[in-house]
Amino acid sequence: MEGLDAVGIFGLGKMGKNIAFQMLGKGYKVIAYNRSEAPLKEASEKGAIPASSLSDLVGKLKGQRVVWVMLPAGEPTDKAVNDLSSLLSKEDIVIDGSNSKYTDSIRHSEILESKGIRYLDAGCSGGPSGALAGMCMMVGGDRNVYAKCESLFKDLSVKDGYAYMGKAGSGHFVKMVHNAIEYGMMQSIVEGADLLEKGPYDGLDLARIMKLWQNGSVVRSYLVELAGRALEKDPGLKSIEPYVEDSGEGRWAAQTAIELGVPLTALTHSIYERFSSRNGYQFSRRLLAALRHEFGGHETKKPD
Numbered sequence: 001m002e003g004l005d006a007v008g009i010f011g012l013g014k015m016g017k018n019i020a021f022q023m024l025g026k027g028y029k030v031i032a033y034n035r036s037e038a039p040l041k042e043a044s045e046k047g048a049i050p051a052s053s054l055s056d057l058v059g060k061l062k063g064q065r066v067v068w069v070m071l072p073a074g075e076p077t078d079k080a081v082n083d084l085s086s087l088l089s090k091e092d093i094v095i096d097g098s099n100s101k102y103t104d105s106i107r108h109s110e111i112l113e114s115k116g117i118r119y120l121d122a123g124c125s126g127g128p129s130g131a132l133a134g135m136c137m138m139v140g141g142d143r144n145v146y147a148k149c150e151s152l153f154k155d156l157s158v159k160d161g162y163a164y165m166g167k168a169g170s171g172h173f174v175k176m177v178h179n180a181i182e183y184g185m186m187q188s189i190v191e192g193a194d195l196l197e198k199g200p201y202d203g204l205d206l207a208r209i210m211k212l213w214q215n216g217s218v219v220r221s222y223l224v225e226l227a228g229r230a231l232e233k234d235p236g237l238k239s240i241e242p243y244v245e246d247s248g249e250g251r252w253a254a255q256t257a258i259e260l261g262v263p264l265t266a267l268t269h270s271i272y273e274r275f276s277s278r279n280g281y282q283f284s285r286r287l288l289a290a291l292r293h294e295f296g297g298h299e300t301k302k303p304d
Contacts, residue, residue: 006031006049007152008057008067010080011098012039015124016070018131019097019156020048026155033057054080058087065092066149073100073248081108090116093145097122101252102140102173109141109168118145119168122153123175134158138178140171180253182223183246184266187273189227207231244274 006029009020017039023030024047033051034040044050051057058065065088071077077098084094094112096105096119105121112119120141124131137157139146146153146164153162165171196204210228214220234240250271257264276282292298 006061008061011070012043014128015131018128021046022132022156031057031060054083055087068095070097073098085111085115088117093118095120095122097124099249100172102169105172106169120145121171123171137162138165138171138174140165141168176249176253179249180267183250183270185223187270242277244277246274
């Protein structure tokens with residue numbers, strides 16, 4: 001970035017570490033800090049300058065400082081923003097590449113801007129492999145600050161893989177909706193695969209079908225490709241427990257949709273399916289079976 005001596009990055013998890021590696025590969029001077037030692041050592045072996053603390057990271061940056069925060073959403077990012085608000089100077093820039101809730105990003109912007117520190121929220125998509133080879137980024141904040149950092153976003157993205165969304169919070173808002181779409185697409189893929197697996201034709205090769213659908217089919221996608229990879233590694237998926245977590249963005253999207261009166265049926269269903277996967281006892285389904293027995297005498301199954 002013209003006029004900027006270096007980029008600091010705080011947070012070397014799966015995404016942050018690969019972002020640091022890509023910055024180094026593109027010729028950036030990178031000052032890195034992470035609470036645990038192993039990722040920091042790995043980054044330093046690749047050429048990053050290690051910092052012993054967030055204060056040390058800021059101290060090692062010269063000129064107009066740019067600090068990329070890549071931490072879990074919520075308290076860790078809140079604390080980083082609060083700490084940086086007292087460590088940085090006017091016109092320094094904080095880029096939040098986490099999956100923060102967009103309302104938190106608006107608040108973070110207000111905290112920093114009150115000190116004259118500039119803020120951008122960058123929703124990052126592509127996973128760890130994208131962080132290393134090129135992401136898709138949705139960026140919110142002041143347009144002039146975005147223009148100052150645009151070369152960095154270009155260098156970290158695939159071709160045409162970054163864009164300015166609007167004022168603070170808009171980058172993470174668009175990323176939230178992106179993940180809501182992802183939830184619904186994933187649910188559709190797994191339900192279709194379940195029907196194939198339980199259908200009347202024995203021996204269907206689901207991994208091969210997923211690969212087939214990548215060639216000319218209207219459902220071809222990166223998610224279908226990943227489903228094919230998973231099924232190829234473990235056709236019966238016997239090594240995986242039927243327990244599915246959620247990152248939080250799906251919930252935020254559903255809550256926002258309720259507040260705005262926007263129907264979000266596919267996303268909401270997919271979240272409830274994930275919740276259901278974690279309920280080992282499944283009280284509601286047991287009660288449903290009991291109700292069928294009570295009103296109609298329908299047979300119930302006893303637990304093993």
